[in-house]
Amino acid sequence: MKCTICKRGEVKPGKVQAEIKVGSDHLLVPVEADVCAECGEAYYSTETMRHLEQVRDDFTRKTIAPPSIGHVYQVS
Numbered sequence: 826m827k828c829t830i831c832k833r834g835e836v837k838p839g840k841v842q843a844e845i846k847v848g849s850d851h852l853l854v855p856v857e858a859d860v861c862a863e864c865g866e867a868y869y870s871t872e873t874m875r876h877l878e879q880v881r882d883d884f885t886r887k888t889i890a891p892p893s894i895g896h897v898y899q900v901s
């Protein structure tokens with residue numbers, strides 16, 4: 826399968842860190858996806874999208890409290 830974003834790269838299954846934004850928080854979730862070797866665009870399956878929505882839900886409801894690995898700094 827060819828990438829629909831850059832139209833050059835070959836898309837192959839791999840592991841990526843999906844990024845979810847919840848307000849000013851960013852969640853990094855390791856998932857399986859089809860990744861473009863050229864531009865790095867990741868294509869998620871419906872199942873993975875559901876999983877990511879579940880994670881966002883859990884985080885919003887504070888069902889899960891993953892450790893923070895970094896901070897966001899606002900430079901003005």
Ligand SMILES: [Zn+2]
Pocket residue numbers: 828829830831832833834861862863864865866
């Ligand atoms: Zn691409």
